[in-house]
Amino acid sequence: MKKARNKKPQKLWGGRFAGATDSGVETFTESVSLDWRLWPYDIAGSIAHARMLGKTGVLTAAESGKIVAGLESIRREIEAGRFEWDPALEDVHMNIEARLTRRIGTAGKRLHTGRSRNDQVATDLRLFVREAIDGLIVQLEALGDGLLDLAEREADTIMPGFTHLQIAQPVTLGHHLLAWREMLWRDRARLLDARKRVNVLPLGSAALAGTSFPIDRAYSAKLLGFEAVSENSLDAVSDRDFAIEFCGACALLMVHLSRWSEELILWSSPLFGFIELPDRYCTGSSIMPQKKNPDVPELVRGKSGRVIGHLNALLVLMKAQPLAYNRDNQEDKRPVFDSYDTVRDSLHVLTGLIPAIQVNRAVCRAAAAGGFSTATDLADYLVRKGLPFRDAHRAVGRAVAYAAGRNLDLKDLSLAELKRFAAATERDVYKFLTPEGSVAARRHPGGTAPDQVRAAVRRARRTRS
Numbered sequence: 001m002k003k004a005r006n007k008k009p010q011k012l013w014g015g016r017f018a019g020a021t022d023s024g025v026e027t028f029t030e031s032v033s034l035d036w037r038l039w040p041y042d043i044a045g046s047i048a049h050a051r052m053l054g055k056t057g058v059l060t061a062a063e064s065g066k067i068v069a070g071l072e073s074i075r076r077e078i079e080a081g082r083f084e085w086d087p088a089l090e091d092v093h094m095n096i097e098a099r100l101t102r103r104i105g106t107a108g109k110r111l112h113t114g115r116s117r118n119d120q121v122a123t124d125l126r127l128f129v130r131e132a133i134d135g136l137i138v139q140l141e142a143l144g145d146g147l148l149d150l151a152e153r154e155a156d157t158i159m160p161g162f163t164h165l166q167i168a169q170p171v172t173l174g175h176h177l178l179a180w181r182e183m184l185w186r187d188r189a190r191l192l193d194a195r196k197r198v199n200v201l202p203l204g205s206a207a208l209a210g211t212s213f214p215i216d217r218a219y220s221a222k223l224l225g226f227e228a229v230s231e232n233s234l235d236a237v238s239d240r241d242f243a244i245e246f247c248g249a250c251a252l253l254m255v256h257l258s259r260w261s262e263e264l265i266l267w268s269s270p271l272f273g274f275i276e277l278p279d280r281y282c283t284g285s286s287i288m289p290q291k292k293n294p295d296v297p298e299l300v301r302g303k304s305g306r307v308i309g310h311l312n313a314l315l316v317l318m319k320a321q322p323l324a325y326n327r328d329n330q331e332d333k334r335p336v337f338d339s340y341d342t343v344r345d346s347l348h349v350l351t352g353l354i355p356a357i358q359v360n361r362a363v364c365r366a367a368a369a370g371g372f373s374t375a376t377d378l379a380d381y382l383v384r385k386g387l388p389f390r391d392a393h394r395a396v397g398r399a400v401a402y403a404a405g406r407n408l409d410l411k412d413l414s415l416a417e418l419k420r421f422a423a424a425t426e427r428d429v430y431k432f433l434t435p436e437g438s439v440a441a442r443r444h445p446g447g448t449a450p451d452q453v454r455a456a457v458r459r460a461r462r463t464r465s
């Protein structure tokens, strides 16, 4: 951000003030160091407002045109990095307005007719959040597609499924990856749903009570691509539900990414050895030469804490505010901006990393074969032979204890040994005691069988848009 070096400009609201603002107060109250990045939205909002005022005759066509051209030249100035942001002008809104007046003279002073910074900032922030959502949706879809491709590739890869982080039952890696994709797709739906409530125009609410000028809010909404205009001016200038919903969706999304990261970290530990992360996504240790650390997933996991904090910050920011606008709301920027930046960067890095993981299929399969992971399959087998499930469960439990005492797996027990626990056991039992048999048996929609994984990938691709 380029900062102004010039001496103090006049405050745009300075009329009723005799003394200058305390310099500490100026620093304490300014927001331009953060909200300058709202400039594309502020300019778009101001252009729409000026055009609307021209259309309704509040401004002459010449004034309106001059303002629009002036704002467009300021846009180019900012894009070129030539705009000087001045904290003495408080925020992005007054920086741009002051520059406009310096550029085009009196017409610039008419821009603020029938509006307030209160409806202006609410409009800007909604435009920011709307664009943020649209960007995140594109990223979510790309990452989701990457997961589908990987799930298809690993549809037959067998690994242990866990509960309580204990080996539970064999699953396919493809199925596990599709579970991640489900989380991601709910995040996408949540953002799309929130977008409907984001995309409502507050402009026209002015400070809190509306304006005495004959404005055309539907026209402003149309120019800015808003689907509706806000119903109540008091609510519109004070409401930050849309920001809370956005941060809520971001926080939950980060919770998901954090959970995946945790798994990537575990799986890539030599103690698991399920996957190898690509070198370009890892870092080393300054002291231990052998180390290859999963810093990227660790940082995603770590950053999720900040995004969860932002949601809390916004909820607390709003919780005791009386209607309508209060300056407290200026504090909404950091949570919203940082939530977006963090989610965007995390999605970006995982979209590169996840498809590049190398899967050690033999290690995964060996792990899935241990831990008596097919015990449930044996119980199910006995049920099909006529035993009530509870009796089958008990019989298999005793067989497991017997095998564990001899350092054997269930499949290593002879038929005679198995029959000791359940007489109904027959020679065909062994095909159910392999991880392959176990996953293949779960062949209903939503199950882990390789064919079901492939079908789920196809379904997901079909309903992708």
Ligand code: ARG
Pocket (backbone or CB within 6 Å): 031, 035, 091, 117, 118, 121, 327, 329, 330, 331
């Ligand atoms: N910088 C302020 C914000 O972010 C803009 C609105 C200020 N309005 C006011 N009346 N002081 O909320």
